Amino acid sequence: xxxxxxxxxxxxxxxxxxxxxxxxxxxxxxxxxxxxxxxxxxxxxxxxxxxxxxxxxxxxxxxxxxxxxxxxxxxxxxxxxxxxxxxxxxxxxxxxxxxxxxxxxxxxxxxxxxxxxxxxxxxxxxxxxxxxxxxxxxxxxxxxxxxxxxxxxxxxxxxxxxxxxxxxxxxxxxxxxxxxxxxxxxxxxxxxxxxxxxxxxxxxxxxxxxxxxxxxxxxxxxxxxxxxxxxxxxxxxxxxxxxxxxxxxxxxxxxxxxxxxxxxxxxxx
Amino acid sequence: xxxxxxxxxxxxxxxxxxxxxxxxxxxxxxxxxxxxxxxxxxxxxxxxxxxxxxxxxxxxxxxxxxxxxxxxxxxxxxxxxxxxxxxxxxxxxxxxxxxxxxxxxxxxxxxxxxxxxxxxxxxxxxxxxxxxxxxxxxxxxxxxxxxxxxxxxxxxxxxxxxxxxxxxxxxxxxxxxxxxxxxxxxxxxxxxxxxxxxxxxxxxxxxxxxxxxxxxxxxxxxxxxxxxxxxxxxxxxxxxxxxxxxxxxxxxxxxxxxxxxxxxxxxxxxxxxxxxxxxxxxxxx
Numbered sequence: 001x002x003x004x005x006x007x008x009x010x011x012x013x014x015x016x017x018x019x020x021x022x023x024x025x026x027x028x029x030x031x032x033x034x035x036x037x038x039x040x041x042x043x044x045x046x047x048x049x050x051x052x053x054x055x056x057x058x059x060x061x062x063x064x065x066x067x068x069x070x071x072x073x074x075x076x077x078x079x080x081x082x083x084x085x086x087x088x089x090x091x092x093x094x095x096x097x098x099x100x101x102x103x104x105x106x107x108x109x110x111x112x113x114x115x116x117x118x119x120x121x122x123x124x125x126x127x128x129x130x131x132x133x134x135x136x137x138x139x140x141x142x143x144x145x146x147x148x149x150x151x152x153x154x155x156x157x158x159x160x161x162x163x164x165x166x167x168x169x170x171x172x173x174x175x176x177x178x179x180x181x182x183x184x185x186x187x188x189x190x191x192x193x194x195x196x197x198x199x200x201x202x203x204x205x206x207x208x209x210x211x212x213x214x215x216x217x218x219x220x221x222x223x224x225x226x227x228x229x230x231x232x233x234x235x236x237x238x239x240x241x242x243x244x245x246x247x248x249x250x251x252x253x254x255x256x257x258x259x260x261x262x263x264x265x266x267x268x269x
Numbered sequence: 270x271x272x273x274x275x276x277x278x279x280x281x282x283x284x285x286x287x288x289x290x291x292x293x294x295x296x297x298x299x300x301x302x303x304x305x306x307x308x309x310x311x312x313x314x315x316x317x318x319x320x321x322x323x324x325x326x327x328x329x330x331x332x333x334x335x336x337x338x339x340x341x342x343x344x345x346x347x348x349x350x351x352x353x354x355x356x357x358x359x360x361x362x363x364x365x366x367x368x369x370x371x372x373x374x375x376x377x378x379x380x381x382x383x384x385x386x387x388x389x390x391x392x393x394x395x396x397x398x399x400x401x402x403x404x405x406x407x408x409x410x411x412x413x414x415x416x417x418x419x420x421x422x423x424x425x426x427x428x429x430x431x432x433x434x435x436x437x438x439x440x441x442x443x444x445x446x447x448x449x450x451x452x453x454x455x456x457x458x459x460x461x462x463x464x465x466x467x468x469x470x471x472x473x474x475x476x477x478x479x480x481x482x483x484x485x486x487x488x489x490x491x492x493x494x495x496x497x498x499x500x501x502x503x504x505x506x507x508x509x510x511x512x513x514x515x516x517x518x519x520x521x522x523x524x525x526x527x528x529x530x531x532x533x534x535x536x537x538x539x540x541x542x543x544x545x546x547x548x549x550x551x552x553x554x
Contacts (some may be wrong), residue, residue: 011486016396033375055473059550065465067464067465089470091467091469092465092467093467094464094465094466094467095466095467096467097465099462099465099466101458101461101462103458104458105459105461106459106462106481107459107462107476107477107480107481108456108459108481109480109481109483109484110480118462118466118468119466120466121463121466121468121472121476122467122468124472130474133473164454170462173462173466177466177467197389199464
């Protein structure tokens with residue numbers, strides 16, 4: 001009888017999706033925004049989420065961390081069943097998933113360092129009752145600022161930074177959470193093309209080096225083609241596209257923006 | 270912070286709403302260079318004028334009487350001169366007491382207001398807390414401070430302590446709602462971000478709300494302090510401490526020189542405080 005070849009831990013880790021969405025339905029006021037969405041995110045990959053305005057990209061992101069009302073299907077994120085969270089589990093889930101926003105959402109008057117430290121709020125311990133963070137947290141925050149290349153601004157107020165710098169701080173804040181996955185909802189929509197490239201490069205670097213999945217929603221196709229391992233496309237709340245970036249052809253991608261000619265004017269930026 | 274309390278994103282709703290075009294008449298009206306005023310404007314103006322006339326009449330406003338009275342007013346003012354600073358020591362001591370009352374009343378009032386404001390800010394408090402908190406503040410605001418002063422004088426006796434209690438309650442009425450509105454006006458982005466890192470309710474308020482609202486809160490507290498210094502001079506009327514009692518006594522005794530000295534000192538103190546607080550407010554906003 002031949003010996004069974006057991007997979008190594010590393011292989012297993014790569015085989016199991018960190019985020020697993022099956023038949024997801026989300027409705028706001030009885031209006032279906034997502035219908036039957038399937039999504040798997042594996043460690044170490046950068047997945048671009050594409051679609052016109054109103055296609056449900058943001059809602060899909062939100063539903064992964066309990067920010068959208070799920071009306072059907074199953075959502076599993078980092079071992080949590082998002083449709084059936086125990087009491088207090090929602091905050092734990094959110095603390096394990098880093099989020100990056102289009103408007104950065106930094107606290108404008110606080111310093112860059114303080115903003116990064118807020119990433120460790122969940123489990124900051126009793127010292128935070130008086131607004132403090134441990135020196136270990138502080139050292140890690142400074143290290144992360146080094147990593148995103150903005151440590152020299154640590155003492156400055158967040159609002160004094162440029163858009164690209166603010167987004168880097170926001171990414172450092174997400175990393176401060178020691179996230180098991182990162183969700184970035186239109187992270188470069190408020191940035192100029194050059195900064196957009198550098199921010200997306202940084203996110204992809206994090207995915208590879210930290211071995212965590214990064215899901216990034218974009219509305220510019222070339223950015224998705226240049227910076228993702230995989231592309232998932234939504235149209236009217238349904239998944240119309242899913243494949244490795246290198247293997248997708250123009251015809252497949254064109255499906256995304258069919259009969260959406262007017263949509264360009266409606267985009268929210 | 271359950272998922273169901275999140276508001277749906279604008280874009281999800283927008284997709285289904287087809288724009289209703291303007292009617293042809295409305296379009297033509299917008300494009301005309303001169304337009305006849307709307308009916309609501311034509312009705313509104315006479316109504317406003319009638320309301321004003323009715324009020325003048327009811328308040329017995331009378332220019333002729335004012336003209337006749339000018340002589341008396343001049344006489345009253347002339348009696349105020351020269352001011353008599355003979356009892357400056359007493360005035361200074363009472364002004365210091367007034368100032369101390371205002372400080373304590375403002376600090377207690379601001380702290381109390383902050384807590385009630387958490388309950389009265391719609392983006393922080395649940396509905397069952399929001400409505401009672403707003404209602405309590407409305408009731409307190411509609412009661413004159415002098416009534417509170419009388420109430421506390423009868424409770425804890427004559428003196429500045431009663432005045433401080435009245436001022437604390439009065440402060441809650443006047444800035445509790447403004448504090449709540451300052452917290453409601455903060456940008457939602459940082460709040461969302463704090464919820465997204467898994468922060469507790471306390472942490473969301475501490476990091477997502479307070480740093481953004483802080484300049485407004487400090488500014489309103491300073492304004493409250495200015496108001497309380499002025500208000501503290503009145504509370505003495507009912508024996509609730511401060512310079513007010515000395516002021517009334519001087520008036521009743523026709524001691525106009527002393528009265529005038531008191532008024533001058535109050536003006537100097539209030540002006541100095543207003544200037545100082547304006548300077549601070551300018552620096553923080």
